[in-house]
Amino acid sequence: MRRRGARPFFFFPLLLLLLLPSPAQPGNDGYLAELKGEASLRRLQDDRYWDVLLFYKPAAGGRRSLVDDPKFFLSPGGKRDPGAELSATLDAMFDDSMSPPARCRFPARYEWLKETLAIDPARMPGPDCPELDNTLRAINPMSASLIFASGHMNAPASMFGHTFLRLNSAYESPLLSYAVNYAATINPKDSGIAYAFKGIFGFYPGYYSILPYYAKVREYAAMDQRDLWEYRTNLTEAEVRRMALHIIEMQGVYMDYYFLDENCSYDLLFLLEAARPSVTLTDRHKGFFVAPIETLRSVLAAGLIDNVVFRASTARRIRHKAKEAGEAEVAIAKSLASGDVAPSTVVEEPLPPQSKARVLDLAADFTHYLYLKKEIPKDAYQGRYLGILAARSTVAGPPPESRPLPVPAPPESGHLVSRASLAAGVHDGSAFLEAAYRPAYHSLEDPVEGFNDGSQIVFSEAAVRWYPGDEKVRLQRWDLIDIVSLAPRDAFFRPVSWKVQTGFATRDFPGDVESLVYELNPGGGFSWNVSPLGIAYFLVETDLAVSGRFDHSFALAMGGSAGIARQVSDRWGVLARARYVYGVLGDREQGRRFTGSLKFPFRLSRNRSLVLEGDHTEAPSVHVGTIRITWNAYF
């Protein structure tokens, strides 16, 4: 599963040898030898907690640490030799010539050894660790929360979400707590494609970081329009302290970051195991893709979570307030934010104070948002923002709480992300049976609860079809990637909607011939929430199809599609689409085609659904339709 082979690196061990401790001071030699003897007698190097602290996982010929940074290991062979690392750690603890002292640099290892071997601190060299004490005092970890950031509205791949930890301090306000994040540190000079490649194949180093929670709230909730779910764990103060020590130990230490498995979410699980080693979290994930939602589910299943708090993104709050305010007030708020109207005029208008407060709050939030997105320059922002706030401060008292913001379904309430499907239907007068499988993640026809409405990301879905009377089963389609992002535009936010789909699909050709073609189909456009239709969209599309059946072996067509996606109730929805493309290059004749489709997805339970659908295609000498019913199981 892990792909990294043996890579002897030559100069690090040499370098480390130079840095290795000089022999411990004479008085402690005996005590150190005694401790080492006891450690090896009790086989502490095989203790589960040692595995957790050093990130050891079973590997060919023993165990190997997932940490790739040589400075994390005190023994030159530490990455593959837990025993040597343990011995070198004990040596280092007794070496007062190191700077910083090993017990300050690796406090979690030190605490565990001290406790397990009942080390007498009086018989060790004892420089204190003032920096460590300061850090701990600043963080003041009392409890911990697991934070789940939902997907970015217009980046469907981010709907995998992101998880990080929050070390809750004694302060009541969570803003004063610190967030612990694990992320790849990427090269800003790389292009997007290089970035994706490097991210997936582990070319970027991943680091843990600690930042104030208010900075993370600003990053996710204010700037990225991502909601935050704060899952409070039941870890005790002692457990959280252990975890904090371990995090400090990981400061500046890198692991190669793999987007698919050794990613942000997976590596956080190690921290939770360091807090409470009796739960096993990292061993539960053995697939090739570890989605943040899966790690959240395993943390929930392990019984680590007490309760959850929802923190709505700024965009969600602005939309909610706008709904409360109504069109007239929204128009005023927008003209305030754009600087067209002076805030004082709102105060003078004969509006009820509640309306004034609402308009000015909305204008302030939106102005701040525009500035964070760099859509207005700083000098214009400063005066405009302050003007709006100054006007707001003259409207006495907070407005009475209107309808509270509706809390969406939490992410763990969504369906599981792998899907197997069975379908029966009729295509062009012939009955067929079909089976399909996709490893991840969510499509528009799947139950939307717990996912972003209007977002779809499908990886590698393959379908095989069998017509009774046929000798064999045929590959019907293989969608390598099928992403759709329908981000509705409203008074405040003007996102672009887009799609990209590529893979192999069966097409009908004149003379009742079917053939597998390779397709690449990107598109871009707009969508809106239109009551009662749901999300209504139109996209301009290009469609490249490659097959020997085309003249010149390909057909490039351009055109567009329009459709609606509506969740009628939490049980069922409607997806309707019409699409027309016109051949422009290659086989222009066969490039031309019209397709109309209608789907009714029906949710049976959280992980079961039915889809009833029909479609019709018109192309030169091709007039075919399909009707089918599909049963989906998510696991």
Place this chain on the structure above:
Amino acid sequence: MKKLLVMVAALSLIVAGSAFAAGNTGCGLGTTIFKDTQNQSTLVQVVAVTTNGTFGNQTFGISSGTSECAQPAKVVQNERLNEFVQANLDELARDISAGKGETLSTVAELMGVPAGDRDAFNSKLQANFHQIFPSPGVEYAHVVDTIVSVSNQG
């Protein structure tokens, strides 16, 4: 080979990281620290959001430090308060103008305002918004000092 690439990447990041760090945004409203992705192309940003990558150096930002801006008067020796107000000036201004909000209640907590006195504290600050935030270029030191003196008035 990969190890070498990682080393090269790490080295280039140190260089890039220091370039980002150099972007000091000053003091006053609108000096909120920006995420590094803001300087990237749209495509890179989309991918970064997707995979939760970060640009520049991943830090242990235990204390953001408040030294480059003017310091509050001696009465306020509350480093945590100073740091929080400086880093959340825009959000605090919004909360004070509305007389409520999480940033405002955090400031109240840092100042040790008892729960029972919070409403009065909020109203007092809202009523004195012009004094606390007299101009767009207002520095956090003035904000902290004025909040303290306003809240101490009878």
